[in-house]
Every structure is written in C-alpha cells, then in structure tokens.
Amino acid sequence: MGSQTLFEKIWHRHIVHQDTPDQAALLYIDRHYIHEVTSPQAFDGLRQAGRRVRRPDLTMAVMDHNVPTSDRSLPIRDAIARRQIEQLEINCREFDVPLWDLHHPSQGIVHIIGPEQGFTQPGMTIVCGDSHTSTHGALGALAFGIGTSEVEHVLATQTLWQQKPKTMEVRFRGRRPEGTTAKDMILALIRHIGIAGATGHVIEYTGDAVRSLSIEERMTLCNMSIEAGARAGMISPDETTMEYLRTRPYTPKGTEFETARAHWLSLATDPGAQFDRVVEIDLEDLAPMVTWGTNPEMNAPITATVPDPDQEKDPVRASMMRHALEYMGLTPGTALNAIPIQRVFIGSCTNGRLEDLERAARVIDGRRVADGVRAMVVPGSGQVKREAERIGLDKIFTAAGFEWREPGCSLCLGMNDDILSPGERSASTSNRNFEGRQGRGSRTHLVSPEMAAAAAIAGHLTDVRTLSTEVPS
Amino acid sequence: MTPFIRQRGVVAPLERNNVDTDQIIPKQFLKRIERTGFGQFLFFDWRFSEDGTPKPDFILNQPQYRSATILVAGENFGCGSSREHAPWALEDFGFRVIIAPSFADIFYNNCFQNGLLPVTLPASDVARIFDLARNETPLSLEVDLEKQTISSETGEFQTSFSIDPERRRKLMQGLDAIGETLLLTDAIASFEGNHDLPLLPHNL
Numbered sequence: 240m241g242s243q244t245l246f247e248k249i250w251h252r253h254i255v256h257q258d259t260p261d262q263a264a265l266l267y268i269d270r271h272y273i274h275e276v277t278s279p280q281a282f283d284g285l286r287q288a289g290r291r292v293r294r295p296d297l298t299m300a301v302m303d304h305n306v307p308t309s310d311r312s313l314p315i316r317d318a319i320a321r322r323q324i325e326q327l328e329i330n331c332r333e334f335d336v337p338l339w340d341l342h343h344p345s346q347g348i349v350h351i352i353g354p355e356q357g358f359t360q361p362g363m364t365i366v367c368g369d370s371h372t373s374t375h376g377a378l379g380a381l382a383f384g385i386g387t388s389e390v391e392h393v394l395a396t397q398t399l400w401q402q403k404p405k406t407m408e409v410r411f412r413g414r415r416p417e418g419t420t421a422k423d424m425i426l427a428l429i430r431h432i433g434i435a436g437a438t439g440h441v442i443e444y445t446g447d448a449v450r451s452l453s454i455e456e457r458m459t460l461c462n463m464s465i466e467a468g469a470r471a472g473m474i475s476p477d478e479t480t481m482e483y484l485r486t487r488p489y490t491p492k493g494t495e496f497e498t499a500r501a502h503w504l505s506l507a508t509d510p511g512a513q514f515d516r517v518v519e520i521d522l523e524d525l526a527p528m529v530t531w532g533t534n535p536e537m538n539a540p541i542t543a544t545v546p547d548p549d550q551e552k553d554p555v556r557a558s559m560m561r562h563a564l565e566y567m568g569l570t571p572g573t574a575l576n577a578i579p580i581q582r583v584f585i586g587s588c589t590n591g592r593l594e595d596l597e598r599a600a601r602v603i604d605g606r607r608v609a610d611g612v613r614a615m616v617v618p619g620s621g622q623v624k625r626e627a628e629r630i631g632l633d634k635i636f637t638a639a640g641f642e643w644r645e646p647g648c649s650l651c652l653g654m655n656d657d658i659l660s661p662g663e664r665s666a667s668t669s670n671r672n673f674e675g676r677q678g679r680g681s682r683t684h685l686v687s688p689e690m691a692a693a694a695a696i697a698g699h700l701t702d703v704r705t706l707s708t709e710v711p712s
Numbered sequence: 713m714t715p716f717i718r719q720r721g722v723v724a725p726l727e728r729n730n731v732d733t734d735q736i737i738p739k740q741f742l743k744r745i746e747r748t749g750f751g752q753f754l755f756f757d758w759r760f761s762e763d764g765t766p767k768p769d770f771i772l773n774q775p776q777y778r779s780a781t782i783l784v785a786g787e788n789f790g791c792g793s794s795r796e797h798a799p800w801a802l803e804d805f806g807f808r809v810i811i812a813p814s815f816a817d818i819f820y821n822n823c824f825q826n827g828l829l830p831v832t833l834p835a836s837d838v839a840r841i842f843d844l845a846r847n848e849t850p851l852s853l854e855v856d857l858e859k860q861t862i863s864s865e866t867g868e869f870q871t872s873f874s875i876d877p878e879r880r881r882k883l884m885q886g887l888d889a890i891g892e893t894l895l896l897t898d899a900i901a902s903f904e905g906n907h908d909l910p911l912l913p914h915n916l
Contacts, residue, residue: 255903256896263878265896267903269910277795279745290890293900296911305743319743326745337912360910370794370818384818386796387747388825388889396893398900402876404817434730435788438817468791470817489913534730534791555786559729652793654739661762673734673792675757 242509245475246406246441249381249506253364255398263400269363270380271393272349273300273336275327276654277368281391282330292334293397299358300331300338303348305654308617308644311341320655334394347620347646350374350588354458355622357487361476361503366393371588371670373464376473377457378480379506381441383471404441404470405515411446413522418704420598421456422590422668422687424448425463426528426538428520434536437469440516443508444474448522454483455594462589463670466535475507529575529700530672530685532563537672538685539575541702547571566674567682568662576701578684582665583614583695584677585641585688587651590668591619595688596627599668600635602692602703608640609698615642615657617649641695653677666694714827715886718856719808720865721781724771725845729786733819736790736798750797751804772805776850784811784841789830790819799826809855811862813838824879827886829857831873844869857884 243251256265271294278300285292292298305320307313315321324341331338339346345356350371353359361379366372368390375382385399393399409428429436442464444457452460457474464472474480481500484490491499526540537560539546545564548571551557564571569578585591585599596616608614616636618624624646627633633643650657651669653676659665661680668691672683684700693703741753758770766773772780783802789812790798799822802810808828813835815823823830833841844864845851852865857880863870882889 252907256899263876265893265899267900267907270912276742280747280796283745283747284890288888288890297909299912317743323743323745358912368794368796370792384794386794386799386818386822386825388796388822392890392893395890396897396900397904398893398896400889400893434791435814435816438788438814468788468816491910534732555729652739654742671732671734671792673732675738676734679738679757679762 242512244406244508244512244514245379245443245473245506246381249362249364250403252362263402265398266364266401268366268393268397268399269297270353270358270365271298272353272365272367272372273298273390274304274349274367274369275302275323276304277387278390279323279326279330280387281394282334284391285334285394290395292336292394295335295337297397298336298394300327300336301346301349301352302327302339302341304648304652306341306647307655308647308649308657311645343621345621347623348588348591348648350462351591351619351623354378354454355487355620357484357490360484360490361480362506366399370465371462373469373472374458374462374588376461376464376471377454378484379473379476379503381471381473384465405439407437407440407442407469407516407518408514409442409444410517410519411444411448411522412519413448415448415522416525418689419525419527420687420689421452421459423525423528424520424522425460426530426535426685427525428518429463429467429535430528430538431520432467432518434466434534435468437464437467440469441471441473442467442469443514444472449474450477453594454479455592458592459589463535466670476503477507527687527690527703529690530683531567531569531575532560533566533672533674535670535672535685537563541575541690541700543575545569545571545573545575577699578664579699580664580666580684580694581612582659582663583612583691584617584650584665584667584669585615585691586617586619586649587669588619588648589670590688591617591623593623593626595668596623596632599688599692600632602689602706603639603641603696604635606639606696608695612695612698614640614695615644615650617644618646620646650677666691666700713886713888716808716827716829716857716883718854718858719781719829720854721808721852722777722779723782723784723841723845723851723853724777724780725842726771726783726785727842730788730791731785732792733790733795733798734792737795737801742795742797747800748804750801751806754801754805776848779806781806782809782811782853782855783807784838784845787813787835789815791816794818796822796825799823799828803828811838811841824883825889827883829855829883831855831862833871833873837871840869
C-alpha cells in the first residue's frame with residue numbers, strides 16, 4: 240500500500256461498494272449522532288416509506304440545539320421548540336434509538352458528549368446532521384456533517400455515498416506563544432486560507448504545536464475546520480489521544496484497551512505519506528485573534544485596528560468588507576481592543592469543555608464583570624458542568640457576575656431564548672459571526688475563552704495578555 | 713423527488729459572495745418538523761424589515777424577479793451550517809437552479825437530494841449573467857441538464873457545464889437514493905460481518 244495518511248487508512252477500510260475508483264464510494268458509518276433539529280424530517284421519511292433504522296446500536300440521539308439553558312424543571316415556553324423536542328422523543332422510542340434527553344445527567348452538545356463519553360474513537364467514520372461534526376476528528380476519526388436526507392440515508396442503510404475528498408496538511412510551525420490558544424491557531428489559519436480555502440478537502444493538522452495540544456484543545460482546532468470550508472479536520476492518534484481514551488466511560492478497558500490501543504496508534508499518518516496540498520502556518524508571531532467582520536475569515540490580532548476597505552486592492556473584497564463593517568457598526572482604524580461589548584458568551588462545541596472554562600475562570604478569578612455587560616457561561620455538557628462545579632469554577636464565575644447555565648448550544652446559534660438584541664455586541668467563544676447568527680442585528684466577535692473572559696472584565700475587547708498585568712486580582 | 717431534465721425561467725441575480733445558510737434560512741425557522749413551507753422564510757432578514765414589511769431593495773422583492781426559478785450568486789454559496797432547510801427554502805420558494813462560481817460542499821450535496829440543480833460556472837460567465845440579469849427586461853435562461861448547456865432565449869448567452877455523471881443520472885430520474893442503496897443490502901451485510909464495530913452500550 241505504501242505510505243498512507245490517516246484519512247486514506249480510514250477511507251479505504253470503510254468502502255462497502257464502489258464501481259470505479261473515480262466514482263462515489265458507498266462508505267460504512269460507524270457512529271451516527273442525531274439531534275432534534277436536523278432529524279425529524281428524516282424519521283418522517285422512514286415512516287412514510289415503511290423503513291427501519293438499520294443499526295440503532297450505532298446510533299445515538301441527544302437534545303442540544305434548541306434546548307433552554309435555564310431551569311430544566313420548567314416546561315419549554317416556545318411551543319414550536321417544545322414540539323421539536325417531543326418529536327425526537329417519539330422518534331427515538333418508535334425506532335429504538337438511544338436518547339439522552341433534557342433530564343439525562345450527561346446531556347449536552349452532541350460534539351462534546353461523543354468524545355467525552357468515549358462513543359467517538361479513532362479510526363471511526365462518524366456523521367451527524369451538523370457541520371461541526373468535524374470536532375470528533377481530534378481523536379483520529381473521519382467525522383463530517385451531513386444534511387437531513389443523508390441522515391435518513393444513514394438511518395436506513397448505515398452507509399453514505401461520498402466522493403473522495405482531497406487531503407490537505409496544515410502544518411503549524413514553531414511554538415505557540417504564551418497567552419495564545421488553539422482558537423487563535425484556527426482563526427489564524429482561516430484568515431490565511433479564507434472561508435472557502437479548504438473546500439473539497441479533509442484537513443490533517445500536524446506539527447509539534449499540534450502534538451503538544453491537549454485533546455480538548457485539538458477539538459477546538461478540528462471543530463472550526465468547516466469554517467475554512469473543509470469537509471473534515473483530523474489529527475493522527477498519539478499517546479495524548481490514548482491517555483484521553485483510557486479514562487472515558489465507554490471505551491474498552493483492560494486487555495481490550497491494549498488491543499485497541501495498538502490498532503488506534505497504527506492509524507496515524509505514515510512518515511512520507513503525501514497530501515494533495517500542504518499549508519504552513521507560522522506560530523512565532525501568533526497573537527490572540529478576534530473577528531471584526533461577518534465571517535470567520537474576517538479576523539485580526541487583537542493588537543491590530545479595524546481594517547480599511549479603501550486599502551484593499553481587490554474591489555470585490557473591498558465591497559464585502561464595507562458591507563461587513565456597516566453591519567458591525569465599525570469604523571476603519573478603530574483599535575480592536577477599544578471596541579465596547581455588551582454581552583459575553585462562553586460555551587459551544589468550539590469552547591464549551593472543562594479546560595475552556597478553567598482557563599476563562601483563571602482570568603475571571605477575583606474580578607468583576609464590567610458594568611453594563613451581561614455575561615454567561617453555558618457548559619458543553621452535564622459532565623462538564625458537574626466537573627466544573629466540583630472544582631468550584633461555578634463560584635468563580637457567579638461571584639464575578641456571570642450567569643451559570645444548563646448545557647446546550649445556546650447563544651452559539653440562538654435557537655433558544657439566549658439571543659442578542661439588535662445592535663448588541665458580543666465577545667463569543669463560538670464558531671460563527673455570520674449576520675444575525677446570535678439574533679437579528681447581533682454583532683459577534685469570535686474569541687478564545689480567555690479573551691471572552693477578559694472582555695467581560697474590561698467591558699471592551701482587550702488583550703488578555705496585558706489584562707493580567709494591568710488589573711491586580 | 714421531481715426529476716430534473718431542463719428548466720427555463722427568469723434569473724434573479726444575488727450579487728454576493730459567501731452567502732451562508734444562516735442568511736438563506738435563519739435559525740428561528742429551524743424548529744419546524746416538516747419538510748415543506750420554508751419558502752416564506754427564505755432570506756428572511758434580507759427580505760423583510762423588523763416590522764415584517766418587505767424591503768423594496770432586496771432582489772427577490774423586485775417585481776421583475778418575483779417569478780424567478782434560477783438564482784445566480786457569488787462564490788462559495790451555501791457556506792456554514794449543514795441545515796438542509798436551506799435547499800428546502802430555495803426549492804419551496806420556486807427555485808430549481810442555483811448558478812455560482814463555487815459552492816460549499818454540504819450545501820452542494822444537499823441540493824441534489826431535493827431536485828435542485830447547483831451549476832458551477834467560471835466567474836467570468838457568472839459576471840456576464842449578472843450583467844444581463846440586471847437589465848430592466850429580466851433575463852430568461854434555459855438550463856438543460858441532459859445536454860449540460862445553458863442558453864438565453866435571445867442567444868446572447870450560451871455555455872456548457874460539467875457535472876458528476878452519477879449525480880446527473882439520479883437528478884434526471886428523480887430517484888429515491890435510499891431505495892437504490894438498499895439494493896446493495898447484501899454488500900452492506902457482508903461488510904458488517906468483517907468489520908470490527910464497537911457498539912454503543914444498550915443501557916444508555
């Protein structure tokens with residue numbers, strides 16, 4: 240076979256049928272995660288055609304997208320959202336699919352609980368009706384988002400037709416400077432290659448700076464691969480991956496783990512394997528990044544100013560910039576660290592894990608949220624919430640004036656009550672700053688958890704690296 | 713699914729790059745559990761003011777484009793979320809063809825599941841269509857999937873396009889994709905017999 244990439248190894252092991260190598264392959268799917276928003280029409284399709292779920296034992300459902308993050312003992316006020324939630328319950332019961340509902344102690348965002356519980360394992364093919372499925376690639380799985388018709392297809396057949404994507408190596412060079420995070424790495428990449436820069440490709444992240452990331456940080460990196468247009472993002476399994484997997488509730492234990500371990504490690508990209516494309520990102524000068532526009536590519540170091548469309552040579556880009564700045568209510572030349580914010584959101588499948596909350600809490604500890612700022616923490620799962628409370632993070636956040644809420648997608652996409660008012664500006668640890676994403680007229684600045692915490696304290700976007708010296712705790 | 717052979721219709725020019733699925737169908741409309749009726753919410757924030765009145769400047773609110781069945785847009789159309797509600801909304805509104813210099817992967821894929829034809833054309837061709845479609849008399853195009861050609865009624869625009877043959881075949885026949893795959897059930901079962909699969913625990 241010669242040298243192969245992680246992607247190629249997984250791809251070839253999952254081909255059920257393919258007429259010729261240049262045609263679409265029928266791929267077997269090892270894990271299918273389901274949530275309430277993109278599945279009701281798929282179950283309905285099965286029902287109408289009299290079909291069953293082929294492998295409920297490889298399927299897992301959870302409620303996350305539109306769930307309230309306030310008191311769970313109260314009924315859901317929004318009647319249409321409630322109906323969608325109830326429909327998932329009905330569908331899972333009828334088709335025998337395991338479901339973690341609102342009251343399950345470990346309910347949470349699908350991309351947080353899959354890895355956290357050990358449902359996600361290296362070498363698997365994983366799909367979900369959600370574009371941030373790429374998150375699971377951090378453990379060395381091939382994981383990607385699909386539409387509802389494909390959800391139905393996987394439910395009925397446990398397979399999916401796929402054109403073979405191209406491969407792209409994103410090699411991070413050098414060391415990540417103090418005060419920067421995986422979020423800054425991925426924003427820097429998207430800034431460099433653009434929001435369609437990886438369309439048609441599966442990215443593998445490599446380099447010492449990636450190897451030294453924890454699994455939770457790797458998930459942040461893989462999570463936002465889709466924001467560069469990539470089909471998936473992945474990282475070859477290594478000892479860090481093995482240590483993470485060893486302690487998950489649903490991974491093999493004892494000798495079974497050792498057997499699995501050897502297999503998982505063998506999936507790593509072989510030395511000398513070729514990628515269709517290689518992109519190098521130098522980390523030496525990396526600074527905390529912040530978005531200033533209306534897509535994730537429109538970002539800059541916090542030390543920079545709002546860019547000037549008049550300086551942009553490409554007229555199409557200049558026009559997009561003007562449009563974005565008008566929507567964002569920003570003037571070229573304004574220092575990014577002087578932009579006032581009214582809302583802070585720490586959470587989402589990008590940055591809603593325990594380490595994210597720990598790092599934000601270190602910034603918050605002993606300080607107060609600035610007057611006029613409403614700040615909230617939405618843990619990514621019930622387990623994240625419990626662990627955080629066990630080590631007292633909730634007290635740090637609430638003492639500082641943050642709201643401490645129940646797990647869900649929340650303000651990342653604003654399907655529940657957690658939205659911004661028109662014109663309100665947020666520092667948000669989520670993944671998309673599209674127009675209206677956090678509510679009609681909302682203005683979103685994507686940042687790392689540390690930077691969101693710093694913005695909450697300062698009342699404006701600010702460089703977390705200087706906040707720690709300026710304000711004594 | 714309605715088979716797609718050819719479509720003649722008015723072209724609506726949406727001159728924007730990176731039109732994301734949050735714009736095509738904002739999230740507050742994703743709570744519905746039906747597959748139909750999303751057209752009324754298409755491009756909601758662009759089409760309507762906060763008080764619900766149509767914004768006269770938006771292209772789909774202009775009388776000459778109301779009956780458009782072909783949408784032409786800038787590069788990277790459909791980026792962002794995987795929501796199939798986006799093609800559902802476009803199709804329900806009356807569109808059968810989307811023309812752009814490039815598409816985001818998931819959106820592109822989702823179109824084929826819904827009898828919607830996404831056509832990728834060189835940026836220069838798309839610019840030319842924009843020019844012609846902006847005229848007071850709207851541009852009418854015929855998109856022929858069988859011949860893989862696009863031509864205007866008056867003959868001032870003509871081009872051909874390429875598309876994956878398998879996808880073309882399925883779209884032209886309006887096939888039930890699941891039904892086709894189920895013909896391969898034996899191959900799936902035999903694959904499962906040889907494939908090491910960690911199952912999810914029963915007592916979740």
